[in-house]
Amino acid sequence: MGHDDRAPARGTGGAVGATPIVRFEGTGRAFGAVRALHPSDFAVRPGECVALVGHNGAGKSTLVNLVNAVFPPSEGAVVYDLPPGAAPAGRSFEAGAVRARRAAGVRAVHQELSLAPNLSVLENLRIAQRDLAGRGWRRRASDRMRASLDAVFPGNRIPTRAVVGDLALAERQMVEIAMGFADGMEPARLVILDEPTSSLDASVAAQLVAHVRAFCASGGAAIFISHMMAEVFDIADRIAVMRDGRIVEDRPASAFTQRSLVAAMGHVAPEATAAARAAPSGPDILGADHGLSARAGEIVGLAGLAGHGQAEALSRLYLALSSDWRAAGAPRAAFVAGDRARDGLFPLWSIRRNVSAAGLGRLVRRGLVDRAAEAALARDWKARIGIRTDDLSAPILSLSGGNQQKVLFARALATGAPVVVMDDPMRGVDVGTKAQVYDIIRAEAGAGRTFLWYSTEMDEIRLCDRVFVYRNGRIGAELRGDAITGEAIVASSFEMEAEA
Amino acid sequence: MTALLDRPWIWAWLAAIAAFAATAAIGQSQGIAGLLVAALTFSAFTTLVGLGQMFVITLGPGNIDLSIPATMTLAATLSLKFMGGAGALALPGFALALAIGLGAGLANYALIWLLRIPPIIATLAASFVYQSLAIWSNRGLRIKPPEILSDAMLGRTLGLPNVAYVALLLCGLAWVVLERARFGREVTAIGQNPRAARRVGIPVERVRCATYVLCAALAALAGFLLACFSGGAALNMGQEYLLSSIAVVVIGGSSIGGGRSNVPGVPAGALFLFLVVSMLNSYGLGAGVRLLLTGIIIVGIVALGARPRTAE
Structure with missing residues (x-):
């Protein structure tokens, strides 16, 4: 099989000629x-x-x-x-x-x-x-x-x-x-x-x-x-x-x-065709004790190998910005789950209620949910993010995985929160939708919103203004602008010894 | 009609009506009107505690309040002792009963939250404390309620018992809270997925605390009204409400796993529970057969109502 043109001749190690195990x-x-x-x-x-x-x-x-x-x-x-x-x-x-x-x-x-x-x-x-x-x-x-x-x-x-x-x-x-x-x-x-x-x-x-x-x-x-x-x-x-x-x-x-x-x-696929974006300057609007920080309007990436502490860092950050006891009128942060079933979906609810779940405080008049405003919000985001459904009162689980993920994006963006925390949110999302969501993220960032984005995909990390590479639960490197390349991220994800 | 049959509570109502018809058919010493009044009266108390239990169960797996009977007894005992039969103290006595419910709810949740005790254990343990407090406070003495209150509870308006109107009013309020208010949304969200609820910014602990307080307050109210109705607080007055508060929630079509509940099913479940027992009684069946049939009938209703349904 001509499986890969670039593959050279195979293993020439220890025992050429012996029957392979x-x-x-x-x-x-x-x-x-x-x-x-x-x-x-x-x-x-x-x-x-x-x-x-x-x-x-x-x-x-x-x-x-x-x-x-x-x-x-x-x-x-x-x-x-x-x-x-x-x-x-x-x-x-x-x-x-x-x-x-x-x-x-x-x-x-x-x-x-x-x-x-x-x-x-x-x-x-x-x-x-x-x-x-x-x-x-x-x-x-x-x-x-x-x-x-x-x-x-x-x-x-x-x-x-x-x-x-x-x-x-x-x-x-x-x-x-x-x-x-x-x-x-x-x-x-x-x-x-x-x-x-x-x-x-x-x-x-x-x-x-x-x-x-x-x-x-x-x-x-x-x-x-x-x-x-x-x-x-x-x-x-x-x-x-x-x-x-x-x-x-x-x-x-x-x-x-x-x-x-x-x-x-390293990933040497063609660079994403993202138009150059002026990286925002200005003071950090949030920071975590382990060195993670972000400016207003910045897209900050969390990279590195899976399971090296990125999801935990984001979770801690979000939980610190919200409360178990106080309901914020205007939330300081919104969360987009990557593990939809565990962290995101309300499986018994309709699409509409799932969209409105996060920004509910803004839809409440005298303690009651303004259902007309809720319906308008859901219709608005269905159009903006392209949720494929005819009926927003259909159960959320009737949607495909990618569309469920869009609902979670819509939910977070609709809150108006200045910080959006995204925990590897593109799993199971098709290429077309990804491009659409990238555009929305860049537009929202341009309007001053801050995104904290954990991703295991190099293409997404390259959309970020600044990238923190995690290794063993700590930040191993901080990359900016042109320094954000597949090679640089791989290099800092792996433990390099003296030679490098 | 299919839309109506899709409602989880419709089966409880149909069952309640069937049980009523079956009981009325063989004739009653009290007549059909008498049966209706008795059913409405007794199921009203069950409805009150059932509504509270419904909110707690909606919070999701593991959430349950087993302190309802003790809270009823404590609130009734202390408030009746405080009033001492004096009509002038009726309102402060009523407020005291509610305050006791509030305190019991906060204490329940403190155990659950601070000591991380599972609700089933925490509320059961707390109920021993409440029950002991009730025993200790009046040593079994039966104090009569003020006449104005017992008259109000025993009285009828337009032929129907006053306590039924109270239950109806609270059902209406509970429906608004659950279906239209922010609080109901938050309770249902937590019941479906507590991690996701926390991550959409719902103050999960506050909502859970408020739910346990609401449940205890409704139990206290039910205890107060029941004591006024029956001419005094008794130490075992709450006993039968432990299981019936849970049964009416389940019969009414709420999900025992949390996240989905409905108000109309609760009064239906309460009526059904009362009527099924009086039906079996009037057929002259022995206690053993009666319990057996009650169990079988409840399982049947729950199975009918438990079919998968669509959202919203």
Whole structure:
């Protein structure tokens, strides 16, 4: 498959010629209309440690989930190297691929901790290893777990009979990693490590890196996902770079430098055709203790990898500007939710009531809601933002996701609040609507409104006048004007070590 | 007609009418008019506490006020003791009853908010305190209400009991508050999605506090009126209102999960509850069968009213 013109020759790492433990043959995956992974070729051979890098949404998780047989590919195939005498593949995906994956010795250590917190360490191991059954299983499980923990993390003091919920976060992560390497019915041959060091401190992380290298040297293989550049170069002998659902580079680690790797990950899509905007000057109208600040009329972006504290910062800021006890006549801020169901929608209400929910104070006459004014407001915003419906009294859930999001935008903009806080609000919104909303945001900012905008999409971040890049819950960098580029944001999202 | 059948409260009204017809059909010692007056009178008290419970339940899962019976008893006991049968003190006594309701509501919410106790536990625990206060204050002595008040409660206007007019008036007010006022919008918003409610600028804690206070005030009012009606406060006077306050909300078609409620269903549920018991009584059924049938009938009504409906 000519999946990508730019993709160079594939993996030349550790053991050329050996049968790959897992091999993609033009394997791709789409979710409905969304293309998560373009048809790609990819293979991991015994003795290789492959680092998988890329920005959020580049397709890393999709690739890993295909290797791990979480879901079947939409096209192509995932071929495992089965030991002789392994059970023949079954008919269904579940019976076939999952069993083949297990027989091939492919294990995964997840990014989100996936242990059952109410069970002990041993009971969690039993879930993964079906042969731990019958009399004396605890003893066998304990032997395996102890051996693996001591091999990967020498000197650890994790009790294997402890309930997982009682362990510290780092200990849980260590248990999960050790489970990945533990002896079992099928020995581990390929271990997938998805950001395994994010909750480990440096010395423990170094133990892991050392273990993975030893594991690969003795014929095992690993797929390692990390956002820490130094670690990637420490551990990997091959690096696969993903961008926009494609494997764009797949070369020996020695062929990269930290800079060239960041450049390969960076978004180099054509610049958004946004007309130049004079960045507002003037004093900050709001600031948060961790360094976030904004001027009147400014569009301030919060960038960085997902889950590095942007949403929490926005939430704290908004909650500080509003109150649990006082109802503001004129709200100081309005909030646009990205997680619609959790933070935005009132599912039993009509579209009209959902639009008017935030600015309700301005529609109240003598304690009663002025329903004529409410209807006018909803009609006005239906026209301005293009909510596709014939009937504003229809239930909000009758709208498509994108239109529901428009309702949330209309709700926030209609309040007249001087500050609008947006928590990655463009999820599930189609391109046309996005362009429309960008225009509205720029127009409103021009009229003096301040926008605080958390986004994981580079195109949106480039619309901002100023960008704060978050890393590990703190602001790692502040970029302005022309300095806001994909490369600069990626560079400051990732931990750069001495070389940079 | 389909629009009418879509109303969640219509089933409660149909059931109440059916129960009335079934009871009236086999003849009553008191006659049809007597049955109607009795039904309107007793369901009026249930309606008052049911309205308060409805607002609380609308706040969403976990919100419930189990202190209604104790609040009724405490407000009735203290205000009747204060008046001591003196008609001149009728108005201050009435105000005292409402003030006690206000205090009970604030105390309930203080437990819920400050100590983060789930409402079901907080209000139940508080109700023991209120009940003890009532016992301690008059040691079981039954003090008669001022004559002017008991006359007003027992009296009729245009053939219908006065207390029914009170309930009707409060239903009207509750409807306006729920459907037209800002407060009702805020309560319904919180019941659907408290996180989103906070993020559209609704002062969530204040609204919840006001709702618990409103519920306790209505309970206090019901207790005061009931004591005047029945010739004095009794320590167990609120007992039956614990479950019936919740039952009328559910029978009336409000969502037990919060966020959707309706006022017309509450009086219908109250009438139905009273009539179903008198119907089974007049058919001469034993206590066991009566309870069994009451349960089955309530489940049937709730199931009929619980079909999915459209917004607004």
